[in-house]
Amino acid sequence: MPLLLAPPPRATRPLLAPTVPHLARVLLAGAPETPPLLLGTIPASPSLLTPLLSHLLLSHSPPLPALNLFRRLLALPGFPVPVASLPVLLRLLSRSRRYAHLSFHLLESLPATHPHLLSTPALAVLLSTALSASAPGASFDAAVTCFDSAARVWARAGREFGAAELNALLRAFCARGRVAEARALFHRYCDAYPPDTRTFNTLLLGFKEAGHIQALDLFYHDAVLRGFVPDAVSYCVRMDAYCKKGRFLDALDLLDEMRKRENCKPTLQVFTTLIYGAGIVRNAVRARQLFDEMEQWGVIPDRGAHNALMGAYVRARDLQSGMIVMSEMECKGIGLDDVSYNTMLCGFQRIGDLEGIWKVYSKMVGSGFMPRTRTTMLLMKVFCENARPDLGLELWDYLMGKGCVPHRHALDILATGLCCRGLTFEAYRCFKEMVEIGMEPTERAFRVLEGFLKRRREFGKVEEIRQMMKAIQLEEHQNDEEAA
Incomplete structure (x- = not known):
């Protein structure tokens, strides 16, 4: 079924003050210098800094403008830099190999x-x-060197360094399934930083991420014999491990065990995990029963629980019920996030329902929502693979209008789709916009656009994009030297 021709509705509202997307565009347009507008707006509204950095992170913006802005704000006397802003900036730096080394240098300057x-x-x-x-x-x-160095930085600042920081170290290894190394680190530091319940739960999480169910059970029972008292998180980790292995009934047995314990009632996270597990075995009926059962335990379903239920319906290919859940979320005022949109889009893509994809896309754009990279990539592929790169171009313009720089691979797909449909000049415009915002397009996008421009004998534009690539590469090299 062909996609509808009508464009989705656009969200319009009066701008009474600079918005985060507008500030992001101003910052990127003025790179590497920090525009005066930001140095006037952010100090007057410190709460804007973290959303601005988060916006830059989600939009795959270059990290150097954000770093320069952060340093300028640190130098302002009395400016209350939000605590939550630093982790976002560090994530932005860590995503680039060129600037990752600056993270610890920045941290060392803070005490x-x-x-x-x-x-x-x-x-x-x-x-x-x-x-x-x-x-x-x-x-x-x-990682060990980083941890020990951080302990010294915390000591210079007079900050406590203990179980919470040890848990962060263990979590970093466990999140990658490197639970054996996490256990070694636990034994190495447990005397200096006495563990707590979260420490044991983190190690349980490591076994779950590694997929070692038998080792998880052995560690759990051994810890209980040594005096560890499991809490709702402990049960939730084990339930999730069973669910991901398709052992949904074993996870339900843990729920029954949990109900019999005192001071260990099922939580929102527990129910959400079980609803997700029911979706894995494609038991949408049981997922709905668990969802309805939450209120009996005084648990109010949040967005994550609704998304889990929606995912269960999608796995069971009951997309109509999934759309009903989406409507319920809007009626309840819960709101939709990228997981909500991506879940339904994947479901419609799996069965080839382009009309369903269009409905979800129209809802997303009509609400002014900014999708994450995976959702943007999914939509670009669907549009271009179904001979509608014009809709991909519309999505591109929508994201750029909100100050979001699409991922470089999104440009690959869009440029190829546009050029194959004879829209070479539109592909050239998108290529130029990415360069002007300070991002380097991929070699693939450059070669595709270069080839089609040559076919049209647009040799002037061919030379222009070559100079663009050289200029952006030279600028990044200069930025590297300045940052170093």
């Missing part, structure tokens, strides 16, 4: 001026960066 910014989430980002940026054989030593 003397902004000790309140030293937090466990910031340490977690640093540890994750140390594990991902190093070669597998060297990453263990890199």
Whole structure:
């Protein structure tokens, strides 16, 4: 069924003050210098800093403008830098190999001026960066060195360094399934930083992420014999491990066990995990029963629980019921997130229902929602593979209008689709917009556009995009030298 021709409705509202997308566009347009508008707006409204950095992170923007802005704000006397802003900036830096090394240098400069910014989430980002940026054989030593160095930085700032920081270290390894190394680190630091319940739950999580169910059970029962008292999180981790292995009935047995214990009632996370598990075995009826049962235990379903139920319906290919859940979320005022939209879009894509994809897409754009990369990539592929790159171009313009730079691979798909449909000049415009915002397109996008421009004998534009690529590569090299 062909996609409808009518464009989706656009959200319009008066701009009474600079919005986060507008500030993001101003910052990127003025890179590498920090525009005066930002230095006037952010100090007057410090709460805008974290949303602005989050916007830049989600839109795959270059990290250097954000770093320069953050440094300028740190230098302002009396400016209350939000604690939550630093982890976001560190994540933005860690995503680029060119600037990842600057993360710890920034952290080391904080004890003397902004000790309140030293937090466990910031340490977690640093540890994750140390594990991902190093070669597998060297990453263990890199993470340990980062942890020990952070302990000294925290000490200089007079900040407590204990079980929460140890948990961050263990979590960084467990999240990658490297539970054996996490256990070694636990034994190495447990005397210096006495563990708590969350420490044992983190190790349980490591076994779950590694898929070692038998080892998880052995560790759990051994910990209980040594005095560990499981809580709702402990049960939830084990339930999730069983569900992901398709052992949904075993997970339900844990729910019955949990109900019999005192002071360990099922939580929102427990029910959400079980609803997700019911979806894995495509038992949408049981998922709905668990969802309805939540209120009996005084648990109010949140967005995650609704998304889990929606996912169960999608796995069972009952997309109509999934759309009803989406409507219920809007009626309840819960709101939709990227998981909500992506779940339904994947469901309609799986059965080839382009009309359903269009309905979800129209709802998303009509509400002014900014999709994440995976959703953007899904839509670009659907539009271009179904001979509608014009809709991909519309999505591109929508994202750029909100100050969101689409992923470079989204440009690959869009440029190819546009050029194959004879819209070479539109592909050239998108290519140029990405360069002007400070992002380097991929070699693939460059070659595709170059080839089609040559076919049209647009040799002037061919030379222009070549100069664009050289200029952006030279600019990044200069930025690297300045940052270093």
